[in-house]
Amino acid sequence: MATPTPLPDTIQRNIGVDGFGGELLSMFLAAFLIGNIMLAMTGVAGPWAKRKITAAFTDRIAVNRVGPFGLLIIVADAVRLLSKELIVPEGADRPAFDLAPIVLAGSAMLAFAVIPMGNGIQLADPETGLVFVFAIASIASLGLLMGGYASNNKYSLMGGLRAVAQNIAYEIPLVVTAASVVLFTGSLQLSEIVAIQQNTTLANVAGIRIPAWFAFVNPFAFVLFVVANLAEVGRNPFDTPEAPTEIVGGYQTEYSSVYFVLFYLGEFLHIFLGGAIIATLFLGGPAGPFLPGFVWFVIKIWAVFLFTQWCRSAVPRVRIDQLIEIGWKGMLVLSFANLVLTAAILGVTGL
Incomplete structure (x- = not known):
């Protein structure tokens, strides 16, 4: 299967502008397009879809007064949030206070640059794409800690410290589980990981070809990765960094106006990023019958979003000590066991 042409190259070829100026313009246009698609989905998910899904799970009525189906609540x-006064706490560390929400949202946006979304919709395709995604996404922990520290609020500081402890405890199992996929593919290039899942067949049932998505090939790794991802994006039962019943709102307690919007935006961008990584590593990326690849990619990341919202509504929060214990004594051990078992099976079978 031929590697698709990256989106900036396609745009440059179509606009007919050569040289460095053409490359710069095409990269800007491609990044602007993908960025706005992600922001649009986040804009729908945060103010509207989250409320509708939660209401459906909890047998309540969600937003339905502003516009058709309540869509104009977005x-x-x-308008309501952006028009509010930006209040900065007395004694706040202003540079860190200002940068924290930008770091959180920006890290997610930057990580989307190497995700193959189908039909050549990919900004770049480096050979170390998987490492790039995890490295950039992990910067979010710094943003949460900065927000908690800079707010000059003990509840916020506690939330920031919880976020770092949680991310460290679950990011290692996340990376180790992803490494088991790399053992199958022999590559860190995300387009190659997607291509291998599309080119191989797990089985043929009644004439229907079942692709060798790694969710089918190694379902144990898939479950481990989904659970660790819940902790990374801070969804139940792992939402302790912003637990309202314990620490008010955690790291974002003192944030208002546009800064709160950026924190809220960053939270949902990381949920979609987690869905994009799951789709790429385990669900064949943009692969699917009949519909265009990009449509399938969007369906898959929205399915992950739906799962996170179901967990938010149905699964009780664990205590911080339980969360750390599950991460270090449970997920870490299981992820290494999965890696060793995968390596042993591949070595015996010679795949």
């Missing part, structure tokens, strides 16, 4: 919330 505009209403944007």
Whole structure:
């Protein structure tokens, strides 16, 4: 299967501008397009879809007064939040306070640059794409800690420390589980990981070809990765960094106006990024019958989003000590066991 042409190259070829200026313009246009697609999905997910899904799970009525199906609540919330006064706590570390929400949202946006979304919709395809995604996404922990520390609020500081402890405890199992996929593919290049899942067949049932998605090939690794991802994006039962019943709102307690919007935006961007990584590593990326690849990619990341919201509504939060214990004594051990078992099976079978 031929490697698709990256989106900037396609745009440059179509606009007919050569040289460095053409490359720069095409990269800007491609990044602008993908960035706005992700922001649009986040804008729908945060103010509207989250409320509708939670209401459906908890047998309540969600937003339904502003516009058809309540969709104009997206505009209403944007105007309401952006028009509020930005209040900065006395004694706050202003540079860190200002940068924290930008770091959180920016890390997710940057990580989308190497995700293959189908039909050549990919900004770049480096050979170390998987490492790049994890490295950039992990910067979010720094943003959460900065926000908690800079707020000059003990509840916020506690939330920031919880976020770092949680991310360290679950990011290692996340990376180790992803390494088991790399053992199958022999590559860190995300387009190659997707291509291998599309080119191989797990089985043929009644004439229907079942692709060798790694969720089918190694379901144990898939479950481990999904659980660790819940902790990374801070969804139940792992939402302790912002637990309202314990620490008010955690690292974002003192944030308002546009800064709160950026924190909220960053949270949902990371949920979609987690869904994009799961789709790429375990669900064949943009692969799927009949519909265009990009449509399938969007369906898969929205399915992961739906799962995270179900967990938020149905699964009780664990205590911080339980969370750390599950991460270090449970997930870490299981992820290494999965890696060793995968290596042993591949060595015996010679795959």
